[in-house]
Amino acid sequence: MSATTAEQTRLYAVADWYDAEALLTIEERQVLARLREFLDREAGPLLADFWERGEFPEQLAQPLIGLNLMEPFEAPARGIYQGFRIFELARTDASLATWYTAQAGLFRTAIRVGASPEQQREWMPKVIDFSLKGVFSLTEPESGSDIAGGLATTAHRRSDGSWVLNGAKRWIGGAATADVLAVFARDVADGxxxxxxxxxxxxxxxxxxIHGKTSLRMMQNAHITLDGVRVPEAMRLHHVNSFRDVAAMLRAMRSDVAWIAAGIQAGAFEAALRYITERTQFGRPLGSFQLVQEKLARMLGNVTASLSLVVRLTEQQAKGIYRDQDSALAKMQTSLFMRDTVALAREVVGGNGITLASDVARFHADAEAVYSYEGTHDINALIIGRALTGESAFTR
Structure with a gap:
């Protein structure tokens, strides 16, 4: 879609039923239109093959970086634009969205929240132009949901001021092509x-x-072993001194995953809608059957509700309101809607819904990974429950 067309035509005329896109400026829609054109032309034809092979299409990386999506304007990019950028990537493919947000969301947030002003001045420009590529390395083999108390990777400070790290990290997406790993470790001196x-x-x-995945197969996840790794003090994020500081990062990043969940739903819904308008059964268009239309309506309701959640959350965050329970609610509920939406999409596509040719199968499988990462349903529910009741139900 050209920039001129983007000014005249809504990008999300079908999936965005209540026109949340109206919150975007013309300039923001133009950037997203260029992104969509690239994804349709360059990424779309590759996705099924690379997903089946379990490999990331590296030929897309530099052209995608070259689109200058992170900060394309003279002023800092607005949160609503950043959300729709994630949405656009996810409605094409969850792995592409996860790969891009590993840098633009997780790693950038680690620097923005955890680095000192001096470190930010040095590193942030390189993060934005991808000349310093990094990944967020928190999850461990034995600790996911209980990482706050279970984090076992250790950091020991030597007499010369440098640090020695020992431990392991798991499920770290994009680690093999990163320049640096943002590793979280427990200081043996103060815990x-x-x-x-x-x-x-x-x-x-x-x-x-990590081999044998049945979800997010294109995203390359790594198991990382750290054995006596030396790190200079200058490479420590100076504003991270407790898990409270890590929680501030997670609070900001969880909303990105809610946008991914919304985008996956849009992609699955649109793929199913395309299919039923082309397919005939019993001599009639598949879309003319009552039960099919009912499922389409439910899918659209899920997408619309999810967009409403993430848009409102993003508006709140733009005002500086960051609460654990807000991002937890958005991640939990959009993930529930996502599971329902991709299941309905697979159902209306029938047997062809389990083949990669329809796109629905890819969304259906990838949704399971998104359902779990950045806080499982249960963990997010407990965060919300704690805010509602004032009582923590987390295991002690």
Whole structure:
């Protein structure tokens, strides 16, 4: 879609029933239109093959970076634009959205929240133009939902001021192509969590690709082993001194995943809608059957409700309102809607819904990973429950 067309035609005329896109400026829609044109032309034809092979289409990385999506305007990009950027990527493919937000969301947030002003001045421009590529390395083999208390990777400060890291991280997407790993470790001296930018090629760093995945197959997730890895004090994120600081990052990043969940629904819904308008059964268009129309209406309701949640959350965050329970509610509910939407999409496409040719199968499988990461349903529900009742039901 050309920029001129973007000014005249809504990008999300079908999936965005209540026109949340109206909150975007013409300039923002133009950037998103360029992104969509690239995704349709360059990414779309590759997705089924690379998903089946379990490989990331690396030929898309530099052209995608070259679109200058992170900060395309003279003024800082607005939150609503950033949300729709995620939405556009996810409605094409969840792995592409996860890959891009690993840099633009997780790693950038680690620097924005955790780095000192001096560190930010040095690193942030490189994060924005991808000349410093990084990944967020928090989850461990034995600790996911209980990472706050279960984080076992250790950091020991030497007499010369440098640090030595030992431990392991797991499910770290994009680690194999990153320059640095933002590693969270527990300081053996005070028991508090610290964060470090670790050169991926440092002695003692070992990366192993996680095989056998049935979801987000294109995204390359790694198991990382840290064995006596030396890190200078200058590469420690100076504003991360407890898990409370890590929680502030998670609070900001969880909304990105809610946008991904909304985008996956839009992609699955649109793919199903295309299919039923082309398919005939019993001598009639598939879309003419009552039960099919009922499922389409439910899918649209889920997408619309999800967009409403993430748009309102983003508006609140733009005002500086960041609450754990708000991002937890958005992640929890959009993920529930997502599971329902992709299941309905697969159902209306019938047997062809389990083949990659329809696109629905890819969304259906990838939704399971998004349902779990950045806070499972149960964990987010407990965060909300704690805010509602004032009582923590987390296991002690």
């Amino acid at each position: 508090q969590v610290k964060a470090f930018l670790v050169d991926r090629k440092s002695d003692g760093v070992t990366l192993d690709k």
